Amino acid sequence: KLITTKVQINSEMDPSNKHTEEYFAARIKALQDHIKENIPSLDNSPLLQGFLDACNALNAAIDSKKKADDVLANLKKDKDSGPAIIQKAQDLDDACNQAIETMWKCEINAGRLALDELDLASLEASLVECAILVQSTPKGLAEFCANDETNACLVDKFLSNSEWMKLMIRHGGASNGNYGKAILIHTKLLAQIRDSSTEVRHKLALAVALEFANDIPVFHDNDTFIDPIGRFWHYVKAYENKELDDMFEHFTIWELRLVIDGDATDEDYQWGRNYLKAYRPDEVLRSDYKWKYVWAVRSDMNYHHPENDFSNYKELLSAGGQCGPRAWFGRFIAKAWGTPTWGCRQPGHAALTRWTPDGWCTDLGVGFALSHWTENRYNGGKPSERNGLDFEEETKARMETCPFEYYQKLTLLECLAESMGETIEYIINPDKVWRSLSLVQRRVFAQQETDNHKRELEADLNHSKPKVNNKKEEPFQDISGCFIIPASSCTTPPSKSLLVMPSFLGGDQIHLTCSAYMGLNYEDGSELEYKIPEIIPPGTYILSCHMVNVHEKQVPLQLTIEHPGDSDTFVDVQSINIQYTVGKWQHTKGVRVQLQPDSLLMFSRESPCHGISIKEFILEKS
Secondary structure: OOOOOOOOOOHHHOHHHOOOHHHHHHHHHHHHHHHHHOOOOOOOOHHHHHHHHHHHHHHHHHHHHHHHHHHHHHHHHOOOOOHHHHHHHHHHHHHHHHHHHHHHHHHHHHHHHHHHOOOOHHHHHHHHHHHHHHHHOHHHHHHHHHHOHHHHHHHHHHHOOHHHHHHHHHOOOOHHHOHHHHHHHHHHHHHHOOOOOOHHHHHHHHHHHHHOOOOOEEOOEEEEEOOHHHHHHHHHHHHHOOOOOOOHHHOOHHHHHHHHOOOOOHHHHHHHHHHHHHHOHHHHOOOOOOOOOOOHHHHOOOEOOOOOOOOOHHHHHHHOEOHHHHHHHHHHHHHHOOOOEEEEEEOOEEEEEEOOOOOOEEEOOOOHHHOEEEEOOOOOOOOEEEEHHHHHHHHHHHHHOOHHHHHHHHHHHHHHHHHOOOOOOOOOOOOOHHHHHHHHHHHHHHHOOOOOOOOOOOOOOOOOOOOOOOOOOOOEEOOOOOEEEEHHHOOOOOOOOEEEEEOOOOOEEEEEOOOOHHHOOHHHOOOEEEEOOOOOOOEEEEEEEEEEOOOOOOOOEEEEEEOOOOOOOOOEEEEEOOOOOOOOOEEOOOEEEEEOOOOEEEEEOOOOOOOEEEEEEEEEEO
């Protein structure tokens, strides 16, 4: 438990003056004074001074590298520069790289020595409270308290509950330091689950409270904001209905924040799961987490200008687009299934990063080195534009370190930096000794190799994996008298343009891929063939197709019927319009056909065309 620290109350902190900006400012000052009295200073700590000397040496090496880079780049641009002088400049640049690597090792070693003499356990309560007050800001807390009398009571309850403060700070703190709103949301959610609490519900409640401390606008609607209470219950119900990814219940609160922070409506998230199970069950069942759920950005969102206007993610999938829309949809569909993503921008490009069991990875772009993203972390009131390598290092540190050790050795150090007014840094800064030490500690954590990140996978899929059908499906007559031709019973072998996969409806289904997928060209001929079996009597039928389509602009299926023994090869040609089903199973409008045993049905499409999924063809006696 946290150690309670008694801090002297002065006149500005008179309880009668409570909940004012002056009161909270005085409280911060008192806590800061207490902390400074109990931590090493440069004057009395040779180890701390040694660390700062190493910081300066590292920065000097980095500055030399920048100058060497400039010299090398200019020489390469200069047509008069010979190979010999360019090679010398390259050798200098390589030497600077080696110097930086060497100085980093010195920096880490010096940092470890300085950390060994730093004992923050006795200051735990003061550090946590001071960091929260600094991030909340005296003005922000005073305004929150003034809005409602119950808010003031809630702040009192929060600041007197060391475990509650510790719980929030150890999982990343409130977005933009808005602890007032965070504790308000958290209190409401805890009240709603009081009689039905579970571990997952408690983790989700805290994740939602911390992340939604900052309003999240709806996709393409900046005047409407996501309801945090609704978001909580959406994921609770989806999890308890076994609709989410296997790993959802194992994610930490910090990871869950990167699941529930999306800008899609809860309705769109439900649609995202439903559409993917219907349209591409193979993407749901994919074992490769790098592309699991998000393969649609490559298979269905061709790189082109959007084909239609869009205001939500259903319309975005239909429209397609270039890097921005593809990245937006990838983040959306991954979060819909309950897996964490971190959006990222790259030079002239948009991409996404996502969690996998082996660590975080980037999709649709280059690696973390050229990635960055605007976050809602408190940064002294300034926007927090975070670079990708910094984020990646935090993910590794959290995966490789047990939560208690991470909190004791790193989170409290970050609280010390916050308490001393040291805002976020992504590189070592000698002017911010505590922030720099926290970066060293995080790197030490990130570089260690442990088994902490190996979380046990569940044997069964939470989203009810369809049974694999090892027996080829054959045409049959249903109870209504209609004849059913399973789409997977075609005589055409599977290929890049024809995929056969298990269906959540039972049995199998097929997917006809987009003509632009994998460089396909349907003008070269892409037919789907079925031979009418003897169980189907000769006669006139109404033929329809049970299918899913996610694109507004879709070409029809061309049906050619060939009868055995006829002198003419092509007897009948029909066009089956494929309506926009918005990712739901529907039947096409029927066409009249004349059939007999051994008739050959041949389906084809003109290029360009989008993908469609088909479960079966229905023949109703006319």
